Amino acid sequence: MSSELIINVVYLISAILFIVGLKRLQSPVTARTGNRIAGLGMLLAVVGTLFLRQILTPAEMIAGLMIGGFIGALMARRVKMTAMPELVAAFNGFGGLASSLVATSEIIQSGADQNLAAFLSVFIGVVTFSGSLIAFLKLSAKMTGNPIQFFGQYIVLGGITLSIIGSITWVFLGGDPITCLWILTGLSLLFGVLIVLPIGGADMPVIVAFLNALSGLAAAATGFVLNNTALIISGALVGASGIMLTNTMCVAMNRKFWQVMIGGFGGDSNDEESGKLVDGKTITSTTPDDTAIMLSYARKVIIVPGYGLAVAQAQHQVRELAEVLESMGVEVKYAVHPVAGRMPGHMNVLLAEANVPYDSLYEMDEINHEFESTDVALVIGANDVVNPAARHDKSSPIYGMPILNVDQAGTVVFLKRSMRPGYSGIPNLLFFEPNTRMLFGDAKDSVSELITEVKAV
């Protein structure tokens, strides 16, 4: 049997292992073995390639594997769960970078090849890389999370898009592929930067999912360059996963993908004026003492976590509070909005880290009808996802977004640092309702005080 045939069989087995592994992610019970099965598929593909392809000088290759493995392992081990969004963005970027570099190698190697797939692969891969880099910087707060927009942005972006199409067309009209390659790489870098810059913090879950899709599509495009079935199948699976998540996030915000991409929505914070925006209405602030009494005598409490919880790193305190309340006979559940946080599933990972059992975390549709029978809804660091303006205020930018019905609970307690609005910059009328109480302060400190007070009741 030729080695070419054997390696294709190996790749087929790898692809099957990837599919089986991903399928096991459908339940938290089977997910761990699923991840191992997919990892095994990857190992098999790598080992198969090493044995069956002609590897002439292994020294640099082994060095590359060791350096990459070391850096990857270090990042994976040391990352805090609250920093997971930026880590995922970084890994997406490395994937895109790798795919574009492989396509670059192929273009240089084969010389004057008029290979559309190769140029597409460079384009998608480089855009994934530079876009992820900006997303990483924004998510890790190394640059502002507010949308960055400048005059003529879309004209510049349009110009770059046309130049990208032009440079690829030029190769097919007889232009020098290597020159084109470098021009295309430069333009794609700019393109990726420019599409992520105008995205605000609240839209980050969409963009992280989208970059995830791109990293898959980049791998698939590279597969077309190398005629490699393993790359095509895996890339398509990842692409489908990312597109599905992007779509889920858009639906959860009632926004179209293009609206998100235009950007300008949802900075990290602005407008301290919003507390005054509503004339003649006042807020009712409360103390940990009063809140603790209310919680202790409640029959049912629903905790609604948001990005503010991640910022304050209050997940462990929240879990402790829930446990104390449960020990007193209070029913405690968590309601997680799909776009709470900065990436799909962000809150779930955070709470899982704090040992909150995953079966007490409820998705929006599962729990929304339960707020009516809830005594206290405890909203920690969330805002837009509970803003009733989404239901009835047609002028509101978040109009139509499905929200958690916390306003139907007996009492709503907001744990907030100050009266500033949510990440969309929209004031929340719920703050001014008679059954709403505001508990100001750092979420971690507030929850710690609540624990002490509840224990004292």
Added chain:
Amino acid sequence: MELLLQLVTLFVLAMFIGREILSKVPQTLHTPLMSGSNAISGITIVGALVYAGMDGGSLVKWIGVFALIAATINVVGGFMVTGRMLEMFKKRPTD
């Protein structure tokens, strides 16, 4: 052309399989799904290996080595961090 069509067929079918399987992943596992599928997109590593293992000190080889480092970070880091997250989704022993 015939080969291209076969590959496109493969791509399209794999997209459908991906969609079928992954739309059933619960919201609670969306982050591990992203990091895990991202690790799988590091499959580019098999392409990088071929170029990194080439003879001589050509530009292509060094680009290949660089690609290999990036892909390995993606693969090793991606699977490890996914594993780390999924460990947290274990049921507690008291349950």
